[in-house]
Amino acid sequence: MQKVVSTRRIFLQKGLTLLAVAPTIPTFLNQTVMALNNPYDQKLTQQASGKDGKILVVIQLSGGNDGLSTVIPYGDDVYYQARGAISHPANQVLKINDYVGLHPNLTSLKSMYDSGDLGIVQGVGYPNPNRSHFRSMDIWQSAQPEIQQPSNGWLGRYFDNTCPGCDPHVGVSIGETLPLAMQGEKVLPLSFERPDSYRYNGRDKTDYVKLNQVQSEPPPTSAAKRITAADQLDFLHRTAMDAQLSSEEILRLTRNHQSPTPYPANEFGNGLKTIAAMIAGGLPTRVYYVALTGFDTHAQQLQRHDALMKQLSDGLGAFWQDLKQQKNDERVMAMTFSEFGRRVQSNASNGTDHGAAAPMFVMGKSIKQGLISPHPSLHDLDQGDLKYVVDFRSVYASILQNWLNTPSKPILGDQYPLLPLVKNV
Amino acid sequence: MANIHPMLTAYVPTESDPFDDVKASHLLNRAGFGGTPEEIQRVRKLGPQRAADWLLDFPDAPAEEDGDNGSPDLSSIAGSPASFQQYYRQLRGKTPEERKQLQQMFQQANRQAIQAMTSWWLNRLAFGKYPLQEKLTFFWHGHFTSSAKDERSALLLWRQNELLRQNAAGNFEKFVRAISRDPAMLDYLNNNENRKAHPNENYARELMELFTLGIGNYTETDIKQAARAFTGWGHDGADFVYRVNQHDDGTKTFFGRSGNFDGDNIISLILQNPACPKFIAGELFKNFAYEDIDAPLAAALGEVLYSNHYEMRPLLRTILTSRAFYSPQSVGVLIKSPVQLVVGTIRMLGLQMPPAQALESALNQMGQLPLMPPNVRGWPGGRMWINTSTLFIRYNTGVWLAGGEVPALSRLDRKGDARGALSDRIAKSTDFDPDASGDPSAIVDAWVNRLIQRPIDADKKAVLVNVLADGVNTDSVRKVVQLIVSMPEYQLC
Numbered sequence: 070m071q072k073v074v075s076t077r078r079i080f081l082q083k084g085l086t087l088l089a090v091a092p093t094i095p096t097f098l099n100q101t102v103m104a105l106n107n108p109y110d111q112k113l114t115q116q117a118s119g120k121d122g123k124i125l126v127v128i129q130l131s132g133g134n135d136g137l138s139t140v141i142p143y144g145d146d147v148y149y150q151a152r153g154a155i156s157h158p159a160n161q162v163l164k165i166n167d168y169v170g171l172h173p174n175l176t177s178l179k180s181m182y183d184s185g186d187l188g189i190v191q192g193v194g195y196p197n198p199n200r201s202h203f204r205s206m207d208i209w210q211s212a213q214p215e216i217q218q219p220s221n222g223w224l225g226r227y228f229d230n231t232c233p234g235c236d237p238h239v240g241v242s243i244g245e246t247l248p249l250a251m252q253g254e255k256v257l258p259l260s261f262e263r264p265d266s267y268r269y270n271g272r273d274k275t276d277y278v279k280l281n282q283v284q285s286e287p288p289p290t291s292a293a294k295r296i297t298a299a300d301q302l303d304f305l306h307r308t309a310m311d312a313q314l315s316s317e318e319i320l321r322l323t324r325n326h327q328s329p330t331p332y333p334a335n336e337f338g339n340g341l342k343t344i345a346a347m348i349a350g351g352l353p354t355r356v357y358y359v360a361l362t363g364f365d366t367h368a369q370q371l372q373r374h375d376a377l378m379k380q381l382s383d384g385l386g387a388f389w390q391d392l393k394q395q396k397n398d399e400r401v402m403a404m405t406f407s408e409f410g411r412r413v414q415s416n417a418s419n420g421t422d423h424g425a426a427a428p429m430f431v432m433g434k435s436i437k438q439g440l441i442s443p444h445p446s447l448h449d450l451d452q453g454d455l456k457y458v459v460d461f462r463s464v465y466a467s468i469l470q471n472w473l474n475t476p477s478k479p480i481l482g483d484q485y486p487l488l489p490l491v492k493n494v
Numbered sequence: 495m496a497n498i499h500p501m502l503t504a505y506v507p508t509e510s511d512p513f514d515d516v517k518a519s520h521l522l523n524r525a526g527f528g529g530t531p532e533e534i535q536r537v538r539k540l541g542p543q544r545a546a547d548w549l550l551d552f553p554d555a556p557a558e559e560d561g562d563n564g565s566p567d568l569s570s571i572a573g574s575p576a577s578f579q580q581y582y583r584q585l586r587g588k589t590p591e592e593r594k595q596l597q598q599m600f601q602q603a604n605r606q607a608i609q610a611m612t613s614w615w616l617n618r619l620a621f622g623k624y625p626l627q628e629k630l631t632f633f634w635h636g637h638f639t640s641s642a643k644d645e646r647s648a649l650l651l652w653r654q655n656e657l658l659r660q661n662a663a664g665n666f667e668k669f670v671r672a673i674s675r676d677p678a679m680l681d682y683l684n685n686n687e688n689r690k691a692h693p694n695e696n697y698a699r700e701l702m703e704l705f706t707l708g709i710g711n712y713t714e715t716d717i718k719q720a721a722r723a724f725t726g727w728g729h730d731g732a733d734f735v736y737r738v739n740q741h742d743d744g745t746k747t748f749f750g751r752s753g754n755f756d757g758d759n760i761i762s763l764i765l766q767n768p769a770c771p772k773f774i775a776g777e778l779f780k781n782f783a784y785e786d787i788d789a790p791l792a793a794a795l796g797e798v799l800y801s802n803h804y805e806m807r808p809l810l811r812t813i814l815t816s817r818a819f820y821s822p823q824s825v826g827v828l829i830k831s832p833v834q835l836v837v838g839t840i841r842m843l844g845l846q847m848p849p850a851q852a853l854e855s856a857l858n859q860m861g862q863l864p865l866m867p868p869n870v871r872g873w874p875g876g877r878m879w880i881n882t883s884t885l886f887i888r889y890n891t892g893v894w895l896a897g898g899e900v901p902a903l904s905r906l907d908r909k910g911d912a913r914g915a916l917s918d919r920i921a922k923s924t925d926f927d928p929d930a931s932g933d934p935s936a937i938v939d940a941w942v943n944r945l946i947q948r949p950i951d952a953d954k955k956a957v958l959v960n961v962l963a964d965g966v967n968t969d970s971v972r973k974v975v976q977l978i979v980s981m982p983e984y985q986l987c
Contacts, residue, residue, distance in 0.1 A: 272899070297822070305880065
């Protein structure tokens with residue numbers, strides 16, 4: 070056990086930026102030690118870590134965000150006819166051109182737009198849209214609508230393809246559960262809800278660490294590929310090590326981080342603040358994931374949606390100031406998505422029902438500012454819903470290829486047309 | 495039955511492979527939620543055959559017939575409307591504002607009833623008379639799934655829960671026919687909106703994909719045709735209704751046969767499909783023994799169910815006494831579900847039931863709140879239970895149950911979302927006062943046997959024994975137990 074403990078110490082001193090080339094912790098640690106003794110250490114480190122590389126922050130708007138109340142077609146009478154009591158008066162909309170403008174509460178997003186840091190992809194969706202929350206969310210997260218019960222997501226496959234068996238810090242999700250989008254077959258990214266409860270509560274931390282150390286080589290894979298008790302224990306030990314190592318690091322980084330502007334005091338703001346701290350601290354993370362929930366506005370939408378827009382804008386505004394201050398604004402791109410938009414016609418309870426296509430925001434210093442695709446028609450509808458203009462997999466493909474510099478076809482199964490999301494490509 | 499699969503033949507204890515404490519506790523873990531030391535000894539003395547008979551010996555009856563504590567306290571919904579008619583009658587003549595208030599009142603009462611039912615069930619899972627019946631009821635809850643999300647009626651879910659219990663080890667044919675008429679199911683999978691003019695395929699699809707055949711054993715056309723056969727099957731409140739005007743009585747073609755089929759005909763044709771017994775028997779085997787089943791074993795399991803005309807007790811007995819069940823491929827290989835972990839810990843530590851709200855918060859954070867399955871697939875299980883976040887929550891919950899620090903727990907809303915911290919009164923420490931006498935090594939052995947039920951690594955044992963080096967007292971023994979429940983080994987059963 071002594072050997073493992075000392076290995077771990079070296080590992081921690083190196084600041085968790087190391088490459089591992091096998092999917093189990095024992096091998097991971099061994100490889101790490103080898104890398105430390107290897108003159109090409111630096112090169113190896115750069116390949117697998119995102120420490121100095123580009124970062125993607127995915128923001129999930131759960132529940133089906135009403136796109137028409139987010140990027141508002143205030144220049145179209147049909148919008149006011151369809152939305153009546155829950156429409157936003159033209160004089161309050163933050164105008165982008167003489168047809169669309171942003172929700173009155175999206176003030177930070179509007180200033181990002183004005184300073185060239187915000188792009189808007191309008192009318193994003195997919196063929197034969199599904200209006201079930203969980204099914205459509207599965208489709209967006211897996212990017213494999215043809216699979217009924219997907220077991221991995223587009224970002225998980227990105228990890229699998231680019232660094233199988235690499236440090237689990239490649240992906241960090243804020244929340245209790247790891248979203249399907251982040252699940253790969255080979256890499257298990259980290260997830261936690263709050264840094265301060267992402268830790269072991271027991272009194273005896275030293276002994277807890279000893280009891281969760283991996284003590285031997287991983288069991289050989291049997292030819293029959295049957296899962297044995299030893300395999301399960303190895304998996305559990307490996308996850309326990311990931312949790313314990315990252316817990317110390319994440320607690321330290323988030324405690325020390327000072328942000329220039331206050332974040333709004335809500336779950337979403339806290340999540341973004343944690344992410345900013347991890348970016349500032351130089352975790353080798355390529356993809357961060359966080360959600361803002363509560364968008365299922367079937368009734369009395371106006372008040373609830375206005376509050377959500379404020380949370381989104383204030384959170385992202387503070388996050389952006391923070392990244393600028395850190396001088397990490399060139400490395401970070403953020404994107405928003407939701408499982409669907411909402412029906413054009415509002416319902417009888419001053420709310421809106423499940424719909425289809427909706428806008429996505431992309432933000433960052435390196436993104437191409439402006440309206441990246443046209444607004445979908447309010448006249449030519451599909452069963453009362455907006456027809457999509459851009460397939461969401463085109464957005465993913467553009468991010469994978471032009472931002473994360475990886476071929477998108479192996480991840481998405483097909484080559485989707487690229488959009489001009491990123492500058493200078 | 496002439497040539498039964500070798501892994502399904504009965505395990506016979508021998509001198510080199512005895513029915514010891516490890517095997518007895520394995521049976522109690524899998525056929526229930528873990529055993530106390532006394533129960534383990536009792537099962538060991540019974541031997542594998544008689545122990546299985548004892549576990550399988552329960553009435554195919556709802557909990558209500560148990561008498562005391564046989565049903566949850568649903569009094570909060572006593573005044574709520576029990577049918578659509580009553581509902582509209584209560585809303586009639588009211589202003590929109592009054593209606594809204596009434597609806598909110600009904601919803602509030604319903605959520606209260608759901609919570610009462612959850613805590614009632616957790617208590618029964620831990621202390622019920624018939625561990626296997628409750629284990630199976632929980633299995634079927636994840637199989638014939640319905641969820642309390644979307645304000646689903648507590649009354650309907652309670653009826654469904656009793657239906658699952660009553661049929662848990664009975665006849666699968668009877669079970670499928672009953673669940674297809676179950677109001678909570680008709681509501682959850684939208685068959686109430688399945689009408690001749692606009693068939694809704696939701697139930698027909700899940701009936702085949704998840705409930706009886708498994709994916710790949712039917713076509714999209716079969717689904718469309720089956721949906722037509724189920725048109726008009728709906729419910730009003732807690733009653734099944736057949737709406738003849740909404741039923742499509744035209745000719746349907748299903749699995750290559752044509753006729754004026756209704757839902758029952760479709761179920762008969764499904765049950766005649768050899769994929770059905772294979773699928774169901776396989777799902778039961780996976781729940782009790784292990785995940786990887788090869789084709790010959792799947793076929794043999796299906797044969798046991800089919801040759802017994804879908805009676806499930808003979809199959810369950812075969813599984814629970816089989817060599818497969820007691821093989822190294824099975825013992826200690828399953829990752830405990832959150833409910834297994836929590837209920838098992840309460841049982842194995844001999845605790846009183848902790849406050850329900852605190853337990854529910856912990857289960858929710860681990861990803862398995864009863865009555866709130868994530869979707870119609872139920873809970874995915876296996877390694878999906880484990881990530882860096884849930885592992886800490888599992889450890890911390892174990893530490894709390896073993897008398898340690900209370901983890902961050904929060905009140906839940908109806909969706910299972912967290913809403914603010916639980917008060918200290920609810921989220922308090924448990925009363926766990928372990929016996930503190932004897933030699934450190936023997937104390938550690940006893941607790942490892944009780945909780946992990948298999949020997950652990952000598953290095954790890956040394957760590958635990960060392961905790962008692964400064965003295966054996968309630969607090970130091972408690973510390974040992976808190977450490978044992980924070981070990982990877984304790985996550986398996």
